[in-house]
Amino acid sequence: MTTAFLRSIRRVALATFIAVFMVWMGAESAGAHARLTNSSPLSGSALATMPSVISLEFSEPVVPGSVNLVLERDDGSSIALSAPVVDAGGHHAQATAYQSAAAQGAYQVRWSVRSAADGHDSAGLIAFTVGTGRAPISAGTTGSQRDPWWQIAALTVWLLALATIAAGIIASLLSWKRIESMVNLGAGVILVFAALVVLRAWDGLDLSSRSPRLQYISAVFGFVASLLLVPRRWATILASIAWLSAVVALSASGHAAGVDRSTLATGLLSIHSLLALAWLGALGALVATVLPDNAAYRIGWYSRIAIWGVLALGVAGLIFAPFEITGNRAVTGSTYGRTLLIKSAIVILVLAIAATNRWVVRPIIETGDTGAVRSARLTMGVELAVLAVVVCLAAVLSSTAPPPDRVVTQVASPIRTVEQSVNSADLRIDLTGTITGTVDDSFRINVAEVDGSSLGEIQRVIVATSYRDPATGQAQPGERFDADPVPGQPGSYQFSALHLSRQAEWTVDVTVRPAGKLDDTATFPVDTNDWQAESPRITAVRWTWPIVPPAAWALLALAIAIPLIGIVVIRRHGQVAPLSGTILLIALAMISSGFAIQSWQRTAPRTSGHDLAAPSETDPVAAQTTYQTLCLACHGPNGAGIDQSNPEHQHGSGTGLVDPKSRVLSDGDLYTLITNGVGDTDMPAFDLALSDAERWDLVAFLRNLQARPPLTPTP
Numbered sequence: 111m112t113t114a115f116l117r118s119i120r121r122v123a124l125a126t127f128i129a130v131f132m133v134w135m136g137a138e139s140a141g142a143h144a145r146l147t148n149s150s151p152l153s154g155s156a157l158a159t160m161p162s163v164i165s166l167e168f169s170e171p172v173v174p175g176s177v178n179l180v181l182e183r184d185d186g187s188s189i190a191l192s193a194p195v196v197d198a199g200g201h202h203a204q205a206t207a208y209q210s211a212a213a214q215g216a217y218q219v220r221w222s223v224r225s226a227a228d229g230h231d232s233a234g235l236i237a238f239t240v241g242t243g244r245a246p247i248s249a250g251t252t253g254s255q256r257d258p259w260w261q262i263a264a265l266t267v268w269l270l271a272l273a274t275i276a277a278g279i280i281a282s283l284l285s286w287k288r289i290e291s292m293v294n295l296g297a298g299v300i301l302v303f304a305a306l307v308v309l310r311a312w313d314g315l316d317l318s319s320r321s322p323r324l325q326y327i328s329a330v331f332g333f334v335a336s337l338l339l340v341p342r343r344w345a346t347i348l349a350s351i352a353w354l355s356a357v358v359a360l361s362a363s364g365h366a367a368g369v370d371r372s373t374l375a376t377g378l379l380s381i382h383s384l385l386a387l388a389w390l391g392a393l394g395a396l397v398a399t400v401l402p403d404n405a406a407y408r409i410g411w412y413s414r415i416a417i418w419g420v421l422a423l424g425v426a427g428l429i430f431a432p433f434e435i436t437g438n439r440a441v442t443g444s445t446y447g448r449t450l451l452i453k454s455a456i457v458i459l460v461l462a463i464a465a466t467n468r469w470v471v472r473p474i475i476e477t478g479d480t481g482a483v484r485s486a487r488l489t490m491g492v493e494l495a496v497l498a499v500v501v502c503l504a505a506v507l508s509s510t511a512p513p514p515d516r517v518v519t520q521v522a523s524p525i526r527t528v529e530q531s532v533n534s535a536d537l538r539i540d541l542t543g544t545i546t547g548t549v550d551d552s553f554r555i556n557v558a559e560v561d562g563s564s565l566g567e568i569q570r571v572i573v574a575t576s577y578r579d580p581a582t583g584q585a586q587p588g589e590r591f592d593a594d595p596v597p598g599q600p601g602s603y604q605f606s607a608l609h610l611s612r613q614a615e616w617t618v619d620v621t622v623r624p625a626g627k628l629d630d631t632a633t634f635p636v637d638t639n640d641w642q643a644e645s646p647r648i649t650a651v652r653w654t655w656p657i658v659p660p661a662a663w664a665l666l667a668l669a670i671a672i673p674l675i676g677i678v679v680i681r682r683h684g685q686v687a688p689l690s691g692t693i694l695l696i697a698l699a700m701i702s703s704g705f706a707i708q709s710w711q712r713t714a715p716r717t718s719g720h721d722l723a724a725p726s727e728t729d730p731v732a733a734q735t736t737y738q739t740l741c742l743a744c745h746g747p748n749g750a751g752i753d754q755s756n757p758e759h760q761h762g763s764g765t766g767l768v769d770p771k772s773r774v775l776s777d778g779d780l781y782t783l784i785t786n787g788v789g790d791t792d793m794p795a796f797d798l799a800l801s802d803a804e805r806w807d808l809v810a811f812l813r814n815l816q817a818r819p820p821l822t823p824t825p
Contacts, residue, residue, distance in 0.1 A: 143365075143511035144170040144225040144232045148648060153518055155238040156245045156547075156643035158613065164191065164205050164219055166236075169514075171200025171319075176224035176231075179205050184216035200226050214241030214612040226319045230257060232511070241612040243641035245520065247549050256445065257509035264307035265505040268360075269387065270498065271301035272332055275353055276391025277398070278339045282346040286408070287399040291339050298336025305329035324363035331356035357384050364508050365434055378430040385423040386504070389416060390497045397490045405483045406475045413468040420461065427454075437651040438715040439788075440513035449510060453503040455703050456496060462673075462699035463493040463692060469680055470691030489692055515651050517789030521644035522799035523547030525739065532632035536560055539620055539632040543607060546799070547643045550743045551607035555593050557622050558601055567625040571595075571603045574621070577614040580639075588616070613639050644798055649789045656713035657720075659774045665709035669702045714771045714779070717786075722778030725806050730814070733807035736800065741808070744792060749815035765793070768816045780809045 148167040151157055164179060174196040181189040192206040203223070217240060222233035237246040256262075274297035281287065306329075309315055309322055317323050331352045338349035358380045366375035396412050434446065441447040466489050474482035528543040538560050543553040555573075559565055575588030588610075593603035610616050616636040623629050676698040680691060738747075744765065746752050751766035766772065775783075784805050787795035796805060 143230045144168040144172050144223050145511060145514055146221070146232075146234055146236075147514070147516050149219075149236050151236065151238045152646050152648070153236040153238070154245050154520055154646045156243055156645075157238055157240050158642065160207065160209050160213070160217075160240050162207055162209075164207055166203050166221060168201055168203070168223065168225075168232075171226040172196060172203065172223040173226045173316075173319075174200070176222070177203045178220075178222045179203070180220040181207055182218055182220065183213070184218075189217075215239065216242070216246050218246075225321075230509075230511075239643075242608075243613045243638055243643060244547055244549065244551075244608070245643045245646075256506070256511070261308055262502075262505050262509045264304040265508060266502045268301055268304040268308065268329075268332075269501045269505060271297040271304065272353070272356060272360075273387045273390040273394065273501065275301075275332060275335050275339070275349075276387050277394035278391075279335070279346060279350050279353060280388070280392045281395040281399055282339065282341075283350070284395075286395060287401075291341075294336045294339040298333040301332045301336070302329055321363040324359045328356045328359035328363065331359060354384065357387060365512055366430070371433070375430060375433040378426050378433075382423055382426040382430060383504075385419050385426070386500070389419055389423065390494070390501065392416070393490060393494050393497065397487060397494055400483065400487060400490075402483045405486060406472060409467055409472050409475065409486060413464065413472065416464060417468075420464075424457075432653055434512040436513060436515040437653055438656055438713075440651070441710070444513035446507065446510050446512045449503060449506055451707075453500060453507065456500050456503065458699045458703050459696060460493055460496050460500065462695040463489055463496065465677065465695050466692040467493075469677060470695075513651070514790075516648050517651055519647045519649045519787045519789040520792070520794035521647060521787070522740065522794040522796045523642070523644050524799050526641060528553065528636060530634045532634065533560055534622075534630040534632045535628075537622055537624075537630045539622060539630070541618065541620065541632075541634045541636075544739050545607060545641060546740055547641070548743070549606075549608060552604045553607055553618075554596075555603040555605075555620055556601060557603070565601050566627075568601070568622060569625050570621075570623040572621040572623065573605055573609070574619040575609060575616055576619075577610075577612065577616045580614055585617075593620075610636060610638050613641060615639065647795065649786070651789065654716045654718075657716050657774050657776075657779075658713050659770075661770075662709045662712040665705045665712065669705035669709060672702045672705070673698045712770055712774070714774050717779045717782040719778040719782035719785075720776050722776075722781055724777040724781070724809055725803075728807045728810040729803075730807070730811060732804065733811035736804055736808055737811055740796070740799070748818070749812065765791075767812055768818070772812075773816050777809050777813070780812055781805055784808055 145168065146166060147169050150163070150165045151161055164181065166179075174194075177194040177196060179191055179194050181191050183189070190208040192208070194203045194205045196203045217238055219236040219238075220233075221235070222231065224231050239246050275294050278291075278294040278297075305325060306315075309325055315326075317326055335349040335352035335356060338345045338352060361380040361383045362376050364379065366372060366379040392412060392415075396408060400408055431450065435441055435444070435450070441451070467486055471482055471486045471489060475486060523546060526545040528541060528545065530542075531538060531540045533539075536559060538558050540556040540558075541553060542556070543551065545551050555571055557565065557568060557571070571593040572590065573593050574590045577586055577588055578584070579586050591605065591609065593605045596602040596604055610618075616638060618634045618636055619631055620634065621629050621631045673695075676695065680694070744752060745767050749767040750769075772780075783793070784800075785795060785797045787793050800808070
């Protein structure tokens with residue numbers, strides 16, 4: 111090449127680098143999936159009156175015309191809202207609620223938006239109550255989890271087209287047998303059509319936002335790269351620069367640009383994407399061009415380069431993962447985290463297949479065995495197919511909303527008690543209740559003979575409620591229903607506290623209908639005006655160094671040692687049949703992955719109060735009462751959890767407290783979790799409901815439960 115030509119190439123490369131770098135730097139505020147980060151009312155709130163304004167805050171700027179808000183009662187009827195107004199920054203939207211008549215009950219706001227950063231749609235609901243004093247059964251959702259399947263399929267095709275172009279570039283640069291230019295041109299055309307699907311060309315191809323512009327630039331660069339793949343060295347170099355620009359621009363349009371330190375995150379994702387697509391492309395070029403006379407050299411060259419490339423790819427992926435998965439629990443507790451784990455497991459299988467070519471097939475090829483070339487092409491073909499699955503999962507991750515970095519934590523209310531007794535004729539009727547502000551609250555009716563004699567048969571216990579309307583002062587009828595008998599406890603009945611569905615002064619008439627006798631009626635006044643659930647809190651999600659018990663360290667050591675021992679054995683054993691070697695390495699990889707997963711499952715998040723010391727003296731009797739009142743409904747009488755299929759258990763959560771993950775927590779960890787709650791779960795914060803001593807009493811009680819033999823969830 112001439113000096114002038116080399117200078118021209120360097121200038122083109124420098125100009126392209128500067129352009130891509132500026133695009134990359136300009137992606138600071140871009141993101142993916144506009145997630146709800148705050149709202150008024152906050153999801154899960156119990157309000158005294160209907161709010162006049164509904165406001166929402168999103169993690170990304172939203173398209174003003176895409177904001178859709180619907181306010182509904184629990185009976186499905188709607189309340190009129192004004193047209194949503196979006197602020198200048200695009201992060202806040204609000205609407206005025208028109209209240210033709212005040213009404214108590216449960217409500218929900220259904221919302222949907224389109225991100226102005228990347229065009230992804232998000233939707234969810236905010237559930238709250240008015241005048242009931244209790245939080246809603248379901249607190250709502252924070253947004254959509256995944257894009258439509260057709261967008262994921264289009265993005266998968268886009269990535270595979272980029273990998274096909276990479277195969278042509280690599281084959282051309284290394285002077286391997288050329289991959290036909292028409293194949294690459296076809297890949298470029300397919301890429302453009304896939305980009306149009308991802309960008310929703312039928313909606314007008316709105317490029318006013320940064321992320322769609324980057325995707326458009328990526329598609330253009332990719333198509334240019336496919337056009338430049340002609341039998342000229344200078345064209346191949348320009349195609350390489352265009353391909354690099356396409357991958358970097360596509361990486362800068364995704365999730366990485368919407369996180370803290372977005373420049374670093376985008377750089378890591380770009381490196382990860384470049385290496386992954388180059389790996390796939392180089393493998394495709396190798397499969398298409400390998401022949402018996404060059405197989406040993408090319409497979410050896412590829413495997414040596416691939417080892418370092420895959421190592422760099424894995425390191426970049428590990429460093430990038432915490433930017434998207436913002437906390438320990440999200441690894442297995444979110445759609446994004448579980449998809450990432452599946453992708454990682456499949457990559458390990460790919461490495462096992464690749465190791466077969468490196469340490470099993472290549473030595474046989476070097477002996478001149480031509481049959482080994484067919485085996486090599488077969489194993490590389492399998493590796494190529496599995497890598498295509500990895501690319502599909504990468505597209506799924508790109509179209510899946512990462513777990514939120516801020517979550518809503520419910521707050522437990524102070525305990526309120528009702529203890530009243532009325533004598534009616536020959537009967538004593540007691541009304542008792544322990545009100546914790548949850549949907550599991552109930553009242554107990556106990557019926558007994560005044561003189562202590564044996565209670566006869568009771569046919570029905572009828573409850574009729576009425577209340578004084580705080581607005582008008584007029585008495586209003588409530589509900590009339592039968593209380594449910596308590597199994598195994600004659601004379602005991604119960605009914606849900608949800609029947610007293612608003613904050614007011616209630617009158618509860620209890621009518622007992624004994625067999626063969628006249629009805630006895632007792633009247634109880636119940637004031638629920640101060641039965642107001644505490645407001646939820648928004649808490650930030652952070653990574654913490656996990657608690658790793660000795661068993662987890664041992665399993666991790668096995669996960670690392672097993673594949674290494676297998677490789678050493680194969681290399682020292684000498685020649686191994688390709689099929690046997692492949693099966694053996696895949697089996698070792700799967701065993702290693704299983705040990706690694708078990709190791710992670712035995713860890714637990716370390717809280718900020720990990721080193722807090724428990725007091726030397728606690729009150730076990732008071733702790734048992736507190737546990738039965740506040741904890742038993744979700745965690746069961748033995749701490750092993752509740753069978754979630756139980757229709758009477760309305761929370762949908764039945765977490766165990768005596769499993770290995772809970773046992774490794776320190777006393778300070780348990781105390782902190784009880785105090786602060788666990789965001790985005792049914793575990794509320796008890797710092798207002800319980801005193802410091804009561805929370806430590808609960809810790810001691812849980813330790814006593816954990817000291818017993820493991821038990822199964824309560825049915």
